[in-house]
Amino acid sequence: MSGWPPPVLDPHGPFSNTVTTLAWGLIALMTLIFIGVCAAMWVALYGSDGLRAKLGGERVVKWFGLIIPAGVLLLLLAWGLTLAAGMTTVKGDELRMRVSGNIYWWRVSYLDAAGKEMLADANELHIPVGRPVVVDMVSEDVIHSFWVPKLGGKMDMIPGRTNQLKLQADKAGVYGGQCAEFCGGAHALMGFVVVAHEPADWQRWLDSRLKPVTNTPLSVEALRGKQLFNEVGCAACHRVAGTQAQGLSGPDLTFVGSRRSLGAGILPNTRATLIGWIGDSQSIKPNNRMPAYRSLKADELNALAAYMESLK
Structure with a gap:
C-alpha cells in the first residue's frame, strides 16, 4: 500500500470515494485554520497596538474562540454523518x-x-x-x-x-x-x-x-505430503475440504495453493515460502499461533509444500 497517491487518496469505489471526499474536506478546513492561526500570531507579534487590542478583545475571543468553532464542528459532524451514512446501510441485495x-x-x-x-x-x-x-x-x-x-x-x-x-x-x-x-x-x-x-x-x-472438492494429490511427493499433514498434526488445526482434516483453529487450507500470498498477505505464494513458513513461521511472524516444525527434514518440508501447492 505504498506509493503516490496514498491508497486513502486514490479511491477505486464509491465507498472509498466517500472517505476521500471527507478527508479532503478535513484537510481544507485544517489548512484554513492553520492560516488563520498564523495570521493571528503575526498580529500578536508584529501588529499595531490597535490590532493587538482588538485581537484580544472579548468579542473576538467569544466569536472566534467559542461560537464559530462550535458552529463549524456541528456542521462538520452533520456533513460527515450524512456523507458516510451509505457506507453501512444494508439494502438487502448486496x-x-x-x-x-x-x-x-x-x-x-x-x-x-x-x-x-x-x-x-x-x-x-x-x-x-x-x-x-x-x-x-x-x-x-x-x-x-x-x-x-x-x-x-x-x-x-x-x-x-x-x-x-x-x-x-x-x-x-x-x-x-x-x-x-x-x-x-x-x-x-x-x-x-x-x-x-x-x-x-x-x-x-x-x-x-x-463444486465438490476431491483434493487428490497429483504426484508421489504431494501424496507423501498429505500423509505427513496428518502425521505431524496439521489436521488438528486446519481444514481441507474433502479430507478428514477439519481443524478450525487455523486458516482453511482447501484452496491454499491458489492464493496469491501466504502468512496473511506478507509473502508471495511459492514453494520456497511454503517451506519456510511450515518449517519456522515464528521467525517470519513472531507469536503467531502456528508452532515451528524445525524437526522436519528438508525432503519432508518439500513434500508438505508440494501438497499445499496441489490444494487448488
Whole structure:
C-alpha cells in the first residue's frame, strides 16, 4: 500500500470515494485554520497596538474562540454523518461475506441470502466489480480493524459484536488490506488482499469453488505430503475440504495453493515460502499461533509444500 497517491487518496469505489471526499474536506478546513492561526500570531507579534487590542478583545475571543468553532464542528459532524451514512446501510441485495479477525490472520466466509456459510477461505476476498459487498466483521480474540483503503472505510472488529461495512470496486484488480488496530507484536504483519473480478469471471470463480472438492494429490511427493499433514498434526488445526482434516483453529487450507500470498498477505505464494513458513513461521511472524516444525527434514518440508501447492 505504498506509493503516490496514498491508497486513502486514490479511491477505486464509491465507498472509498466517500472517505476521500471527507478527508479532503478535513484537510481544507485544517489548512484554513492553520492560516488563520498564523495570521493571528503575526498580529500578536508584529501588529499595531490597535490590532493587538482588538485581537484580544472579548468579542473576538467569544466569536472566534467559542461560537464559530462550535458552529463549524456541528456542521462538520452533520456533513460527515450524512456523507458516510451509505457506507453501512444494508439494502438487502448486496453480496454478503463474513470476516473474522484472529491473531494474526483472517477467517473469510461467503454467505448465502439467508446468512449461512457456503464457502470458507482465509486471508483473501474475491468480489465482483460494480456490486456492493456487505462484510460482517467479528473478532475471535482481541480488537482488530478491517481496512481496504482503495475500496472502503475502516471498521473495528470487537469481540462479542458484529459490525458491518460495505466495499465496492469500480474496476478489476488486486487491492491490499491491513489490520488497522494494534492487536499484538505482529500486528503490522496482518494483511490480506481483495481480488475484484469482472462479474462473469467472478461467477465462474465462485462456481468452481462450490463444486465438490476431491483434493487428490497429483504426484508421489504431494501424496507423501498429505500423509505427513496428518502425521505431524496439521489436521488438528486446519481444514481441507474433502479430507478428514477439519481443524478450525487455523486458516482453511482447501484452496491454499491458489492464493496469491501466504502468512496473511506478507509473502508471495511459492514453494520456497511454503517451506519456510511450515518449517519456522515464528521467525517470519513472531507469536503467531502456528508452532515451528524445525524437526522436519528438508525432503519432508518439500513434500508438505508440494501438497499445499496441489490444494487448488
